[in-house]
Amino acid sequence: MARSKYDKWRQLSSINFQTDGFNSFRGEPDLMKGAFHRHNELEFNFLDQGSMVYIFGGSRFTVEAGCLYVFWAGTPHRVVEIAPGTTFQWVTVPLGFCLQWQLAYPFFHQVLFAKLLYESDPAQGPFDQMMLRKWHEDLKSGSQERQRIVLLEVEARLRRLSLSLSKGWVAPKEGADKNAPLGESGLRKVEQMAMYIADNYTKPLRVEDIARTVGLHPNYAMRLFHKTFGSSLVDYITQHRVMHAQRLLTLSDAKVLDVALDSGFGSLSRFYTAFQRACGQAPGSYRRSLPGTGDSPRG
Numbered sequence: 001m002a003r004s005k006y007d008k009w010r011q012l013s014s015i016n017f018q019t020d021g022f023n024s025f026r027g028e029p030d031l032m033k034g035a036f037h038r039h040n041e042l043e044f045n046f047l048d049q050g051s052m053v054y055i056f057g058g059s060r061f062t063v064e065a066g067c068l069y070v071f072w073a074g075t076p077h078r079v080v081e082i083a084p085g086t087t088f089q090w091v092t093v094p095l096g097f098c099l100q101w102q103l104a105y106p107f108f109h110q111v112l113f114a115k116l117l118y119e120s121d122p123a124q125g126p127f128d129q130m131m132l133r134k135w136h137e138d139l140k141s142g143s144q145e146r147q148r149i150v151l152l153e154v155e156a157r158l159r160r161l162s163l164s165l166s167k168g169w170v171a172p173k174e175g176a177d178k179n180a181p182l183g184e185s186g187l188r189k190v191e192q193m194a195m196y197i198a199d200n201y202t203k204p205l206r207v208e209d210i211a212r213t214v215g216l217h218p219n220y221a222m223r224l225f226h227k228t229f230g231s232s233l234v235d236y237i238t239q240h241r242v243m244h245a246q247r248l249l250t251l252s253d254a255k256v257l258d259v260a261l262d263s264g265f266g267s268l269s270r271f272y273t274a275f276q277r278a279c280g281q282a283p284g285s286y287r288r289s290l291p292g293t294g295d296s297p298r299g
Contacts, residue, residue: 021041021092021094022041022092022093022094022097022139022147022150022151023091023092023139024089024090024091024092024132024135024136024139024140025089025090025136026087026088026089026132026133026136027087027088027089028086028087028088029052029079029082029086029087029088030079030082031079031080031081031082037073037076037077037078038073038074038075038076038077039073039074039092040073040074040094040095041072041073041092041093041094041095042070042071042072042073042092042093042095042098042111042158043070043071043072043073043090043091043092043093044068044069044070044090044091044092044093044132044154044157045063045068045069045070045071045088045089045090046067046068046069046088046089046090046128046129046132047063047064047065047066047067047086047087047088048065048087048088048089048129049065049085049086049087050065050082050083050084050085050086050087050088051063051064051065051082051083051086052079052081052082052083052086052088053079053080053081053082054077054078054079054080054116055077055078055080055191055195056071056075056076056077056078056115056116059115059195060080061115061116063116065086066122066125066129067118067119067120067122067125068118068119068124068125068128068132069116069117069118070111070116070117070118070158070161071111071115071116071117072095072111072112073092074095074243075115075198075243076194076198078191089129089132089133089136090132091132091135091136091139091150091154093151093154097151098111098158099250099290101155101158101159103158103159103162104162105251106162106165107158107161107162107165108251109251110165112247112250112251113247117161117165119161119164121164128157131153131157135150135153135154138150189214189215189216189221189224190224190225192213192214193210193211193213193214193221193225193233194225194236196210196213196214197210197233197236197237197240198240201237201240201241201244201264202241202244202262202263202264203264204264204266205237205264207221207222207233207234210233221233237264238274238278239278240264241263241264241265241274242263242274242275242278242279244262244263244264245259245260245263245265245271245275245283246279246286248262248263249283249286249287249290250287250290256268256271256283256284259271259283260272260283271283
């Protein structure tokens with residue numbers, strides 16, 4: 001039996017992420033203990049009150065109340081500080097749905113490559129707060145019709161964000177000094193290693209270089225990282241590179257060789273092996289499976 005287009009959408013960005021799906025939450029946030037969090041969705045994030053500090057893609061960001069933030073949650077992230085009394089709400093939308101909508105290239109490029117996008121028009125805050133509350137109610141209702149309505153409204157909101165981006169009302173949020181202390185203890189060594197990888201994965205990286213940046217012996221650095229992340233340093237670097245390649249394959253017509261080199265792979269054969277293992281298909285097949293590409297000869 002032929003697979004539906006929904007099956008193809010679910011294949012997109014198919015690294016072994018946690019999957020939150022089409023989901024929502026309202027309430028008090030928790031600190032993310034242990035490994036960084038990542039999942040294969042776009043996330044709408046709105047704080048009703050208070051503030052939170054994220055480590056996101058190698059930088060430190062403070063998220064304030066009353067403003068809508070949108071980001072691709074495939075980028076490793078972690079909440080490390082929460083102001084007392086903070087409450088928030090979020091909605092996650094599978095990346096495949098968003099690709100199907102064929103949003104404007106500049107906007108979608110920003111979503112996948114920027115750190116966080118935020119709505120800078122303060123007058124928009126009450127509307128977004130109300131919309132996320134309604135989306136949460138509809139998604140938890142169990143009604144398929146209500147879920148379809150939420151999808152339509154999410155698409156419309158993303159399109160409005162796209163228009164706002166072109167007018168300068170939506171912008172990538174700048175990160176603070178990544179060496180800024182977090183509480184009294186500062187960043188743990190494993191978090192510093194993860195940040196260093198996030199900043200440098202497109203360059204040649206050796207375990208010895210990563211360990212040296214945090215003042216650890218390479219063997220100890222590898223054991224500590226694996227204990228915290230459940231992944232070796234080498235595999236973590238490869239995951240970043242494959243994710244980067246997926247974004248390039250999705251958003252550009254670059255040749256596969258150029259994608260491989262730009263993503264940090266030293267050779268085409270290494271790229272094909274890593275991509276096939278992570279995504280279950282070759283880069284060219286992955287690109288052709290994207291919504292709207294049909295039998296495009298790219299790649």
